[in-house]
Amino acid sequence: MRSVVLDSKKKNVCGICGTSEPFIEYKELEGVHFIWCKKCNTITFFRDIESEEKKKLIENEMNLYKQK
Numbered sequence: 001m002r003s004v005v006l007d008s009k010k011k012n013v014c015g016i017c018g019t020s021e022p023f024i025e026y027k028e029l030e031g032v033h034f035i036w037c038k039k040c041n042t043i044t045f046f047r048d049i050e051s052e053e054k055k056k057l058i059e060n061e062m063n064l065y066k067q068k
Helices: 052-067
Strands: 002-005 024-029 032-037 042-045
Touching: 002 052, 024 052, 032 052, 042 052
Parallel strands: 002 042
Antiparallel strands: 024 032, 032 042
16 A cells, blocks of 8 residues: 655645546544545545554555455
8 A cells, every 4th residue: 555645735636646536535544634546546645644653554454445
């Protein structure tokens, strides 16, 4: 799972491929809001994550979500 941090002013596009709805979903895990892109399987965060552990936890959770 890839993840990037994007400027919060661009809340409706993927940070990697630039796609928008219907390919993106707004999510919240561990108190962190982000976009998940179904097209390129990327998480776009709107701010830096406090710890690398929390970032990996969110990425792992989204890997499980993708498989459903």
